Amino acid sequence: MKKVIVIGAGVSGLASAIDLLSKGYEVELFEKQSGPGGKMDQIQSNGFTFDIGPSIVMMPDIYKEVFTKANKRYEDYIEFIRLDPSLTVFFHDEMDYSLDVSCDMSQFIPMLEKINPKDAHGFLRYLENIYGRYLNAKENFILKSFNHPRDFYNLKTLHNAYKLKTFNSASASIEKYVDSKYISQMLAFQTLYIGVSPNNGPSLYTIIPMIEMFYGVYYLKGGMHAMAKAMEKLFLDLNGVIHYNHPVSEILIENKQAVGIIANDQKVMADKIVCSADFPYVMKSLIKDDKDKGKYVDQKIDRMKYSCSTFVMYVETSRKYENAHVHNFVIANAFEENINQIFNGERINDPSFYVYIASKIDESMAPKGQDGLYILIPVAEHSVSQEDWDEHTKAYFKEIVLKKLEKTETFKTIRQDIKHISYMSPDDFSEKYNAYNGACFGLQPILKQSNHLRPQSKALKCEGLYFCGSSNHPGAGVPIAISSAYLATDALIEDDQNA
Numbered sequence: 479m480k481k482v483i484v485i486g487a488g489v490s491g492l493a494s495a496i497d498l499l500s501k502g503y504e505v506e507l508f509e510k511q512s513g514p515g516g517k518m519d520q521i522q523s524n525g526f527t528f529d530i531g532p533s534i535v536m537m538p539d540i541y542k543e544v545f546t547k548a549n550k551r552y553e554d555y556i557e558f559i560r561l562d563p564s565l566t567v568f569f570h571d572e573m574d575y576s577l578d579v580s581c582d583m584s585q586f587i588p589m590l591e592k593i594n595p596k597d598a599h600g601f602l603r604y605l606e607n608i609y610g611r612y613l614n615a616k617e618n619f620i621l622k623s624f625n626h627p628r629d630f631y632n633l634k635t636l637h638n639a640y641k642l643k644t645f646n647s648a649s650a651s652i653e654k655y656v657d658s659k660y661i662s663q664m665l666a667f668q669t670l671y672i673g674v675s676p677n678n679g680p681s682l683y684t685i686i687p688m689i690e691m692f693y694g695v696y697y698l699k700g701g702m703h704a705m706a707k708a709m710e711k712l713f714l715d716l717n718g719v720i721h722y723n724h725p726v727s728e729i730l731i732e733n734k735q736a737v738g739i740i741a742n743d744q745k746v747m748a749d750k751i752v753c754s755a756d757f758p759y760v761m762k763s764l765i766k767d768d769k770d771k772g773k774y775v776d777q778k779i780d781r782m783k784y785s786c787s788t789f790v791m792y793v794e795t796s797r798k799y800e801n802a803h804v805h806n807f808v809i810a811n812a813f814e815e816n817i818n819q820i821f822n823g824e825r826i827n828d829p830s831f832y833v834y835i836a837s838k839i840d841e842s843m844a845p846k847g848q849d850g851l852y853i854l855i856p857v858a859e860h861s862v863s864q865e866d867w868d869e870h871t872k873a874y875f876k877e878i879v880l881k882k883l884e885k886t887e888t889f890k891t892i893r894q895d896i897k898h899i900s901y902m903s904p905d906d907f908s909e910k911y912n913a914y915n916g917a918c919f920g921l922q923p924i925l926k927q928s929n930h931l932r933p934q935s936k937a938l939k940c941e942g943l944y945f946c947g948s949s950n951h952p953g954a955g956v957p958i959a960i961s962s963a964y965l966a967t968d969a970l971i972e973d974d975q976n977a
């Protein structure tokens with residue numbers, strides 16, 4: 479039986495480890511943290527449970543596939559709860575205007591008609607257009623590796639790339655269909671889910687609201703981290719071996735062949751290695767010799783563009799917020815300026831932010847009669863940021879958010895309700911999970927870092943080494959990171975069979 483080492487027990491590392499185990503490989507996982515999940519981690523404090531990172535479950539079939547691919551029933555591991563409305567979007571400084579986004583057309587279309595009947599029609603035309611492009615992207619780009627130039631540079635793929643029509647930005651693409659500022663911002667801001675600006679990210683990323691609409695938005699009982707625990711359980715059920723608190727310090731490469739790793743100063747040898755730690759960090763820190771890096775030498779890694787980071791506050795409160803929903807987005811008044819500041823690193827004076835309240839739907843997430851608020855502010859990643867993430871900066875962002883929240887009817891008592899706050903800053907994402915530049919979504923998925931131009935599943939200059947995770951093709955977000963894992967395991971198995 480061939481032995482594979484997987485580095486990192488985040489969602490992509492676990493998905494690749496499970497897939498390889500179920501296909502007959504012996505798999506050992508090495509993770510620097512003390513538990514599973516990576517960014518899909520969890521904080522427990524005073525009876526409150528908070529997801530640290532991901533919170534919005536989209537494309538549930540990809541989550542389910544992790545279990546069904548291993549011939550297990552997903553129902554034995556995780557429980558999905560469908561959300562409706564899927565999210566609420568607040569506008570205006572006063573937050574006197576909000577839209578409940580429902581995946582039920584009989585709710586959603588009348589709401590759009592009230593804003594602007596022409597935009598309701600525009601929205602349907604947008605859906606028709608983006609759904610066709612999504613099917614093309616899924617079949618020809620997202621679920622396909624580009625490990626060889628010929629995988630992209632062939633007539634069929636070039637033709638499909640042309641048909642994707644993804645050269646303009648998400649904002650520009652949406653404005654072709656809708657006039658209302660509210661509806662276009664509601665659709666455009668969602669590119670931030672993968673850390674890219676709606677003004678810069680390829681227009682294909684307007685697929686996100688379509689995916690919500692067509693495939694639903696879900697909550698996992700126990701929070702997102704329940705998926706990480708379920709994957710850990712499945713991995714152990716299949717007799718996988720996990721070493722927590724084992725940071726890998728080097729991937730050993732001899733004569734253009736990956737042969738093992740060094741973890742906690744011990745050499746561990748294997749036939750093949752799948753690395754799910756963040757690709758730019760791996761190239762800089764775990765692969766020691768430039769000749770084994772191919773084009774991804776330090777200068778190239780420094781020149782690449784990174785997704786935004788986030789500053790997250792986990793707020794333990796003393797009450798329940800009756801009128802809030804699970805996912806609540808507050809769009810800054812000066813939305814354009816806010817987007818520019820996130821990506822040019824200037825101090826953000828009027829942030830957009832997101833409030834996730836898992837305890838609205840899941841009593842196990844907070845003490846009885848209380849809500850835990852996860853408040854996420856998109857901020858700049860380290861290479862462009864002008865912030866020091868010290869106590870002053872944290873207090874600055876906390877104050878702006880509280881000022882905005884207390885203006886709302888729903889959260890007007892927030893200041894006196896707070897019992898305790900924990901924080902995750904870009905520094906923490908970088909230190910805890912080795913997210914390069916503290917970028918929460920890896921390499922930014924701009925056109926010149928997408929598809930064949932993004933790091934692929936197979937090492938360029940050595941055999942037996944495979945990559946998955948947010949900075950690799952096809953990109954960030956839990957379902958997409960899981961897809962990257964399968965591209966890596968497919969490449970590994972193909973090489974193994976051809977050997």
Ligand SMILES: Cc1cc2nc3c(=O)[nH]c(=O)nc-3n(C[C@H](O)[C@H](O)[C@H](O)COP(=O)(O)OP(=O)(O)OC[C@H]3O[C@@H](n4cnc5c(N)ncnc54)[C@H](O)[C@@H]3O)c2cc1C
Nearest residue numbers: 486488489490510516517531532533534726947948955956
């Ligand atoms: C704040 C935030 C909010 C998000 N919201 C959403 C959302 O709502 N929905 C969604 O779908 N996605 C969301 N995402 C994105 C999603 O979380 C990620 O794309 C996905 O979890 C990435 O998984 P991964 O396996 O690629 O990386 P990671 O989760 O980073 O896993 C990499 C693992 O490798 C480990 N590691 C690193 N270096 C080493 C080493 N040297 N040795 C051993 N182990 C190492 C790390 O500790 C980590 O466990 C969010 C992310 C963040 C940060």
